[in-house]
Amino acid sequence: MRSSTLTWASSLCLLSALTSLTSPVLAVKEHDFKKCDQSGFCKRNRAYADSAAATGSSWTSPYNILPESASIKDGQFQAVILKTINDKGETVRLPITVSFTQAGVARVTVDEERRQNKDIELRHNSAARKERYNEAEKLVIVGGLELDKTAKAVGEDSTSSTTVQYGPDGQFEAYIQYSPFSVEFKRDGATEIKFNDRGLLNMEHWRPKVDAPEPKEGEEAVSPPAEEATWWEETFGGNTDTKPRGPESIGLDISFVGYNHVFGIPSHAGPLSLKETRGGDGNYNEPYRMYNLDVFEYILDSPMTLYGSIPFMQAHRQDSTVGVFWLNAAETWVDITKQKIKGNPLALGAGATTNTNTHWISESGLLDVFVFLGPTTQDILQKYGELTGYTALPQESAIGYHQCRWNYVSDDDVKDVDRKMDKYGIPYDVIWLDIEYTNEKKYFTWDADKFSDPSGMGERLDEHGRKLVVIIDPHIKNAPDYDVVSQLKSKDFGVKNKDGGIFDGWCWPGSSHWIDAFNPKAVDWWKSLFKYDAFKGTAENTFIWNDMNEPSVFNGPETTMPKDNLHHGGWEHRDVHNLNGMTFHNATHLALLSRKTGELRRPFVLTRAFFAGSQRLGAMWTGDNQASWDHLAASIPMLLSQGIAGFPFSGADVGGFFGNPDKELQTRWFQAGAFYPFFRGHAHIDSRRREPYLAGEPYTTIITSALRLRYSLLPAYYTAFHRAHVAGEPIIKPLFYTHPNAEAGFAIDDQFFVGNTGLLVKPVLEEGKDTADMFIPDHEVYYDYFDYSVVPTQAGKRTNMPAPLDTIPLLMRGGHIFPRRDQPRRSSQLMKYDDYTLVVTLPREGGHAEGSLYVDDGDSFDYEKGQYIHQAFVLDGNTITSSSAELERDASKVKAGAWLSAMADVHVDKIVVVGAPSEWAGQTEVSVTSGGKTWTAPIDYTPASGGRAAFAVIRHVGTAVGSDWEVTVV
The missing domain is CATH 2.60.40.1180 (Golgi alpha-mannosidase II)
Structure with a gap:
């Protein structure tokens, strides 16, 4: 069983680390995080793909549309897919809807009828929801769903297929084959994207749990078949995840026909053009993973997960781009393989020599995929932006230079840095405070000894046109004399454990509770904490940094929250994990909009965790990088990937968070950072002070020149941000x-x-x-x-x-x-x-x-x-x-x-x-x-x-x- 508390000895060790805060709680090792074969649903779906490949041409997908159920009306094709589940011919009904929007986007959604219509008994968790998670759309999608009622069937065979023509001038088609089920998406008659072409659709249906009979005396207990071993619970790193709903993963193969390059699905510390993941020279052996986690000192050139996830992928060849958006907030893995095209590739267009085959696997939720047929990258980004929202237009100061470290130790320290930046003629707009400004890690408080006059500090900055950013994290210290946690408990606004009690975990303050920002009433309460008369010492030039919102839980599985925790509405954390950071980011964004009646300033909120739609709320950064040349180099493809995934307001810690850059590295990093959309210098508490004026000559002069170059180009950058805000364009653009x-x-x-x-x-x-x-x-x-x-x-x-x-x-x-x-x-x-x-x-x-x-x-x-x-x-x-x-x-x-x-x-x-x-x-x-x-x-x-x-x-x-x-x- 997963332990909800630490052992006495480990508690003392952890408490010591939390108290000193001089180093990360854990040195991250790759084995601290799951590989695919350690994640039950990923392993099962990969095995399913291997079995299909081994069977070859005789493999037949067990998913077939019931012909008499198919219809098309008002821009939607609807039918029922029958999944054959055993040799007896028993089936599960899976309703499918293919929607065609006025913008020319197709959306394929598959649910499970049994979950919709029957009261499913959950053996271990009566508070959890019974159906598949179906509320991601409410949080992610903001528009672009108007149906194309002119979409029509143009090639219909009532027994075997339907072809739907849709989009501007009817240039797009969806060929829906019934048996076995598959969909081909075409532009101007040529196939661009295929669903289930390789027969890897796998929607694990609900089933009752059948307990193995108690062994009779002298008999050994019967173990479940290997494939069922992780259906109802699984263990990793000493934590056990109970699964009251049983297996409910979804998998689908999506093929990009004639495309050699695929991009997107940030965030990963690897190249912009995504690598193959099934081994081979220069390739990865693991799928790309999307499961927002706190990854200290992340390794480079790896498909392992990082702090945020956007399941949006584009494929590109000469003069053609297409894409898919996989709307699912659960843990997701993506395999990528490529195959040379046989025959005449010119029929597919210039440069079409290769097919890129992808295999998408999520632990729970609906199968919900949007298809974009381009033909340009900007076409796709604009339509994606219509769906999920465009980048918020930031304050101009937010695209200037931000000076940060963990930590400026007092209000006098802040004033001293401000004075010295002026003394050396170094421009900057924002100075930041990390967790040490608080009273014992209690957010919305100040350390009275070190920050005795926060209002005066803010006023001093305001005189120079500058801003202050302070950190506010989602973990609330569980302390008897802390009013914020008392309110959280009394109002029942915390995330719950699997048994329905408030979840208690460990983060920087020690024992902590987490606000459940999926709860609208919790968000309203959160907004009240930022009022100027509530968060005393803040002013109109104070803004916010949301860190640790994956969420990071030091004693949790993979340093995050247990998947069987419960959120507002009875949804398990497994269903919403990748959305968690965005809901907290959103709550803080709304809080800054309501600090006082008639608040006129645009909010600025930096987030570490993110999902599709987070671009509407503020900026992100790439997390805890290292002061190394490799990490400097990795920042460029990481930020380019963010830009073409619809979240261009992004940056990396200039100089590297961990370690001490030498003068050359620091200088070159400022020169690179001068072109990041989000430009912040930041450093770990153990790192030496590295404000630009400390570099010494000639480095200070060179760094100052880079900063002045950025400031001279602010009009061009602000114009680019406007284009991002109205059309979804990246700020920095790949070739x-x-x-x-x-x-x-x-x-x-x-x-x-x-x-x-x-x-x-x-x-x-x-x-x-x-x-x-x-x-x-x-x-x-x-x-x-x-x-x-x-x-x-x-x-x-x-x-x-x-x-x-x-x-x-x-x-x-x-x-x-x-x-x-x-x-x-x-x-x-x-x-x-x-x-x-x-x-x-x-x-x-x-x-x-x-x-x-x-x-x-x-x-x-x-x-x-x-x-x-x-x-x-x-x-x-x-x-x-x-x-x-x-x-x-x-x-x-x-x-x-x-x-x-x-x-x-x-x-x-x-x-x-x-x-x-x-x-x-x-x-x-x-x-x-x-x-x-x-x-x-x-x-x-x-x-x-x-x-x-x-x-x-x-x-x-x-x-x-x-x-x-x-x-x-x-």
Whole structure:
């Protein structure tokens, strides 16, 4: 049986560790976490796949649609699948619904009729729900489900199949075969995705538990068959998981036809292009696992689970992307294998030489899968965003630099760091407090000795336009003098154990209880704790960090909560585990929105655990990495994976959480972090202090330059965040996204483009390197960002770039326009009304470039009332124009508030044109027209020389940034 308490000796050891907090409670080893063959349902489904493969062509899936049950109406195909469960021909009925949405997304949902209609006796847990978990949609899906009522059957054989045509212009088809059951999804007549093509659908049906008879005297007890050994309970690491509902896993094979690369399903510390998982040279032997866990010092190049999960996968080949979203919050494993296409692959499209076969396995819940047929990655991300929500538009300060460590030890320490950052001219926006700020790890309290004046500390930061973030975790200390835990208990808002009592486990405070954020009333109570008069010492510039919300339970199985714990509504923790972190993140997000009546500030909440939909709530980071070059390198594919999985507001601890980076590593990590969407330096309590001003010269100067570069590019980053907010675009983009036909770049994951700026970044990720081999994906011209030199390039090849320690390999692709602010300031708040510079990069041919700027007050929700500026910039020949980026918007009808009125005095001060044409030589003035007025502005032209491109600088342009204008050079 699983022990709910520690032994006396281990309790003392753990208590000692918790008290000192000088090191992690456990040094994580790979064997602390399950492999597939140690997870009963994964092992069974993998064995099922092996059996099917061994049987070969004679294998027949036991799942068949009952023909007379099939119908299609108002955008939905409905039927009953019969699963044959034994040689007697007995069957289980599994209702299936295939829904077709107006956006062209198909959704396949399979439930279990017996669970729906019969009162199932649960032998051990009368409080648990009887049916399969079916509430993930309520928490994850926010839109995009409107049915396509024009979807129609176009090739129907009432006895064997139905073909449904759906989507824009009827370009998609779903061919549903009845016996054995399978589905093919087609685009323009070509099959892109197959369900159950290999016959691995396996929906473990409900069955009553039959206890083995007591052995008679002298007889040995009869053990259950090996496959049944983990049906009703299983043990790992000394913890026993009771399973009152018995086996209820689901498995399905999903094949991507003609696709060699698959991406997504974060978070894993491996390459962007996912590896095969059934062994072989360079492959993994384990499936990718999605089961949110607290993984100290995680290992690299591994499919093992990490802190968050998004079961969203894309497949890509030349000029084509498709994808699936597996809506299931239980523990999930994914096997990936590939096979070469026989015959003529050209029939499938360019580059279609390989099929990628995947096998998805979840412990419980419904089979619920969304299918996206592209054809572009952005098509898929936009439709996925319509379903699960787009990235919340953050405060502008949230995309500046965050200074953090475990821990700043006092309010004087915080003020000292703030003062020294200013002394050395180092910009930053937010300083953070880890768990030591509290009174004995009691959240919503302060250590009165070390933080005697938190309000004064916050006011000091506010004077400089800066913010404070404090940590609040989901575990509540079980202490008799702690009002928060008393309320949690009295209101019955805690997670329960399998017997229905409040769950008690161990985390940083010692004995703890966990808020059940699935309970709406618990969320309302949680919101009340953040009121300014309740959480004294906080103010409008105080924001929150949610850590340990997987949830992390130090004495739990795999350092998390027992699966047979109970949540609101009687659902077992096994059903909702991967959603747990998001519900806590959501509760805190809502709390910051309700701290006072009429709260106008956007919330900022960082989370460690996440699921599909978490992007609506804030930012994430990749957890407890190490101060090593390998971990720096791993951060890039990890963040790229987050971006193409719909959660682009992501970062990694700059410098590494564990350990002490040397000066070179710290410097290179800041140079890389300057391009992370979420940019935070963080360190373990045992690590040496490493604020940038402590690095010493030349390192402090180089790090400061990287930080100032980030701040100068904040307008471009904020514009990219706006695109993420309205269309689901990544902030940093992998090459397969930006260049979908450049096959040699599909697997490249150590460089990326920033938004739509044309900025191509390749951070230096290896020790001692002073050059960088950048892959150039096209024939366009590329300029060095810093000196405007033309980079010698060849499409589809690498070019060697000089990269001494003080240099970031950063190129500008021709044909783009991006905004920046060039005046260095201490924080983004102090840059709020600074003028703008536009950088224009001429293409190799054609003299045309485009870009945009989105800006609002960076703090409130007034943008929802039209208080924003959104301009599109175009260079055409010798003319540069600015006009509204939203043709349907009439800005003149928007009554300007205080911020928008002030922006009338903010100008485009300078335009830098890189690659300026030779006919501009000799020009001293340009013509500027705006608002019915025309004036001149000076232009300086510098001819090409020594490999550097010609460039022109137009100064004192003087046009309001939010106005329409035209600049003509000749």
